[in-house]
Amino acid sequence: MEVLSVIEHESLPVLRSRGRGQKALDHNHADALAKLDRELSRKAWSWGNQQIKFGHYCGVISIGNLSLEILPKIYGLEVDLGSSRAALVRMLSKARRLKLRRAGTAGIALQKYSLLDVFILHFCDQLHAEMMQGMIRTYIERNENLNVLRGRLRIEQQFKQNLAHRERLFCQYDELSDDNVHNQILKHVLKILLKMAIGNRARLQVAELLMRFGPISDIAVDTDLLNSLSFDRSTNRYEPIFDQCKWFLAGLHPDVLAGKESCVSLLFDMNQLFEAYVGAEFRKKAWSEGLRVREQGPQKYFARREDTGQNVFMMKPDIAFLNVSNQVVAIADAKWKLLDEEERKLGISQADLYQMESYATRYRVKEVHLVYPMQQKMTLPVQLQLKGSGTRVNVVPFDITARKTAKLPRQSLGEQN
Structure with a gap:
């Protein structure tokens, strides 16, 4: 082939x-x-x-x-x-x-x-x-005529099949078998x-x-x-x-x-693979620094309907860093996208920026992180300041080729831990 x-x-x-x-x-x-x-x-x-x-x-x-x-x-x-x-x-x-x-x-x-x-x-x-x-071996139920009793005697089958052969016993037993x-x-x-x-x-x-x-x-x-x-x-x-x-x-x-x-x-x-990969890379490093990583959570609702009292628009951050008090101290979202540090907006979508602003507001963190794979035109971190809330967005290029555990984005963790 x-x-x-x-x-x-x-x-x-x-x-x-x-x-x-x-x-x-x-x-x-x-x-x-x-x-x-x-x-x-x-x-x-x-x-x-x-x-x-x-x-x-x-x-x-x-x-x-x-x-x-x-x-x-x-x-x-x-x-x-x-x-x-x-x-x-x-x-x-x-x-x-x-x-x-x-x-x-x-x-x-x-x-x-x-x-x-x-x-x-x-x-x-x-x-x-x-x-x-060892191969998987499980018990298989067997029913057959034998010359000696094995397991239990099936009385009904014994009368049906062995009236003329009293030397035989119709037995039911369990046998450990590879053929399962x-x-x-x-x-x-x-x-x-x-x-x-x-x-x-x-x-x-x-x-x-x-x-x-x-x-x-x-x-x-x-x-x-x-x-x-x-x-x-x-x-x-x-x-x-x-x-x-x-x-x-x-x-x-x-x-x-x-x-x-x-x-x-x-x-x-x-998209899903990069998100899981970044989360796994951060998890071990976070543990060594007294933090823990939670993926796809903690889940919170962004709004509530006044007429019904129902919570709507569930939020699930890709990666959240929690301290010993179980408080969210930082949030990171992993995006498998191509960026360009020479472009004025870096190639970041407006929807992604709105999402990070909503995370910062709802989870009450001052800094959030957008993690992208390191690319030819995006090799260094860049910081964005959101004018409304003052939230700082750290745009982090992530080196996939590195064999060592990636460093945590320290700008916010050191301040809030």
């Missing part, structure tokens, strides 16, 4: 036919994306005159013989696709969308492997680590991943795991079956793996491509 990498907001021409390695799509690929577009609840791309432009969703789309990976546009990595891929995976890990563990996944050469193979190798690494502690619905689902997903994998290493790791599931029965699996699974103390360590199984199955679109192949879309909304 061919891998074609593009950067978010980049456009690709749609040609009648394309050569291998050409940075374009042909009509078959475009038709598949058009069908997929109707199935997705989000708008991951837009259409132009014989071209397609990708939006703020990053990830991978497998369409027939082409694996299309959309990577984030990150300052300093515009032409380094491998590092951009590594930065995306690091964001997914920090935001807890992927649970990278020990040296296994860390050893995945993110610059070398396609994004789809990175996801598959990560899944295999997690599954292998849990299976080293949990392992049947894992086998089903591994068989899907074997078809999806691009590189030899990914295929080999999936095939090795599949060999261990050889005796497990094959069943049809859908998301409803996955959602019906229950876990106990012996199986709850597998829950993150089954969350990934849901993700892989939800990304399958069997009706997009002609034939038996399924289209696969594994996409992330960069």
Whole structure:
């Protein structure tokens, strides 16, 4: 399978036919994306005159013989696709969308492997680590004729089946078995991943795991079956793996491509991912300074209807910093947008500024923070003074490529803590 990498907001021409390695799509690929577009609840791309432009969703789309990976546009990595891929995976890990563990996944050469193979190798690494502690085994009810009593004797069945064979006993018993619905689902997903994998290493790791599931029965699996699974103390360590199984199955679109192949879309909304990433980066640092971070809260209403007494217009800040008295001392909102420090308004939308003013008023903080990814034309912090309330808005460029925990915006925290 061919891998074609593009950067978010980049456009690709749609040609009648394309050569291998050409940075374009042909009509078959475009038709598949058009069908997929109707199935997705989000708008991951837009259409132009014989071209397609990708939006703020990053990830991978497998369409027939082409694996299309959309990577984030990150300052300093515009032409380094491998590092951009590594930065995306690091964001997914920090935001807890992927649970990278020990040296296994860390050893995945993110610059070398396609994004789809990175996801598959990560899944295999997690599954292998849990299976080293033992496969999932559950009790299965058995009903059969035996020569010795096991479990309990089924009297009714004994009279029906064994009147002429008194040496037999019809027993009902529970047997600890590997052939259970949990392992049947894992086998089903591994068989899907074997078809999806691009590189030899990914295929080999999936095939090795599949060999261990050889005796497990094959069943049809859908998301409803996955959602019906229950876990106990012996199986709850597998829950993150089954969350990934849901993700892989939800990304399958069997009706997009002609034939038996399924289209696969594994996409992330960069707005939501950046918000979760920034929150995770700030959380550890805040704890060390006597603060705690709360995401999507604390929730407050902005207004109240006088006629009904109902509260309306709920407010949910992306990130709030709380002190030991549980008071909000600062608020930050993360925006995955391109800014320009040379532009008079920096490219900040008026709606975003109104939102920050309302946060400052309702939560009674004097400083708020707008956090953006560091960009080529936005590398240094900028402060804005709101003339009405006197609130100070700190526009903070956030370096996604940094491996160290980001510094907290100190202007307000030091004063109010």
